[in-house]
Amino acid sequence: MKFALKILKDFPSFLWSGLGAIASILLFIALWDAGNQIYGDLVLPSPLETFKTLLLMLQDDSVLAEIHTTLYRASIGFGISLILGTALGLLAGFFATASMMSRPIVTILVGMPPIAWIVLAMIWFGMGDETVIFTVIVASFPIVFVGALQGTRTLDGTLKEMAQSFNFPWHMRFFDVYFPHIFSYVFPAWVGGLGMAWKIVIMAELLATSNGIGASLAVARSQLDTPTALAIVVIMIASLMFIEYIILEPIKREVELWRD
């Protein structure tokens, strides 16, 4: 409770500290506007036109339905890799042998390009929800897994001994000794995994499905509708920035204070 209150208390100053970032984004948009004036509307629509298209799109029910589809796929995929990755990672972290064994496998998972996974998933699952969800899981699972693994591997041995010698009950041992430390590793991994899930879901949709934001992007491309394409890109970036910076980053900051 105290923790949540502190996050809320620091939230206004956190938001205010984003002004510098907003300034540099606006400078970038000015550069974009200059690009529009040099290369013309077809190649690069003006930022103002893009934002106007975006506003129109957000009032359109069919576009909202596409966003909903994409959100559904991303959250199912990310949810599964969050649960699996955290559970398996924690488990692997408690056993030295298991963590030694899992390392090379994780390296393979991380090293394999997502585009290759999409091709395989299209052969295995066909064109549909499963392909997208599978790709999301494969891409974000290793990130969460490694975070959880690190969290348990780096637990302070002396603290463990202390908890044992004082005969802490199991719930105290878990919530007061292990949990804060592990959470400070797991939570940032979740944030990283979510970012990955959000990027991969669009790519998978673009290649493997006929609905969702990714598919809308493919349609916009084939119709040379650059304002819509850019508006979709803005939706993706803005939603990711909103989730990452407005919701998760304040929590992450507080959580990471545990780590010295």
Place this chain on the structure above:
Amino acid sequence: MKHEEEEKPQILRATNHYLYYPDEKDIPPYLAYGFRPVFVLLAPYMIISMVLWGLVWSGTINIPFMDNILVWHVYEMLFGILGIGVLAFLSTGLPELFPGLVPLVGKRLKYVVLLWIAGRLSFWFIDITGVYLAALLNLSMLGWLIWFARRAVLDKLQRHASLGYALLALLIIEAWFFASMAGVASTAPMDILKIGLGGHVVLILLALRRVNMEAVNELMEDKGIDDVYISRPPLTNLAIFSVIVFTVVEFLYPNNSALGWLGLASGAAVLAITNDYILKDKFILNQPYVIYLALIFVMIGAGYALMGYAILMTEYTGISHFRHFITSGGFGLAYLMVMIIIGWIHTGRHLTSNIYTHTMIALILLATLMRGSIPFFEEYAHELYLYSAIVWALPFMIYIKVFFNFLVSPRADGIKG
């Protein structure tokens, strides 16, 4: 409040530089330190000239002896006041930034101030005395100031060199302006003045970093707030970069849509500087002086953001009105704050906030809002021009009432200067 302070004089932080005081005999108090004659003259000058301009812009009177009144109005409000403002800032601040520098006092100070007065006379009588005399007097004033500040530029550590370079840039811009008015350069004088305005913003942002560091830390020490305020260069630099890009693009491509975004960017970047006031442990945003100083950034930031908005919405008539958030609001507050802070601290007093300081700041804000809202209330334009000028002049009348006695009498703590 004031009496309490005077009964228990403490040694203030900003006194160590007074060790190097020149041993000239019989210096009158009003010439005992650089800021003293400046503020004695600047406050009445602000009142007279602003009320005069208010009468001119509302159409109540006209100035028959000057062609192109708008250009000269902008020139005088920017460069005319800059000269003496910089004199106060440098002659008071430099000995502090560079211990060992002998302050400018007595006769030498008097001559520099007379040079500024001559510059003002040459300005108001420009149709009789000609543009060349005005150029000579005003440029030599700024040139002398840069010569005075040369140590800041030549300093090995380059800690405050940026101030010197900003002043040099302003000197070149002012010379360019006079060349244009004399018909030597072909650039439109108003375009040059807009560059000058950007230069002023840069100079004020640089100067405010120093003023903030001194004033906020002095204040916290005074109130026993155990934290340190640090004005971080990256935030100021981002703001300066944005403002310079805005200024250059406005000169080359006025009313271009990219300029609109640059305006918004500059607004956000200037506002972002206020993040420095959010300290790690202590909350200082409830301190009046922190609010006063933060309002300068709010005003300048609002000016740029509103100009950017006007450009993006292609409502170009609003731009000049919104620019007054930067000038009447930001510059007005910046000058007033420097006058108030130096008026307290460098006359040997504690930084005090009272009903007078609150009122002064509030009146500048009110005047700026009146002046900046003219595009929304076109039918009251006449009244708004006049009354905003009068409201803007009021704080300087209060300043005279509160501070004149301090300025013309010796320091309260008995130290020289």
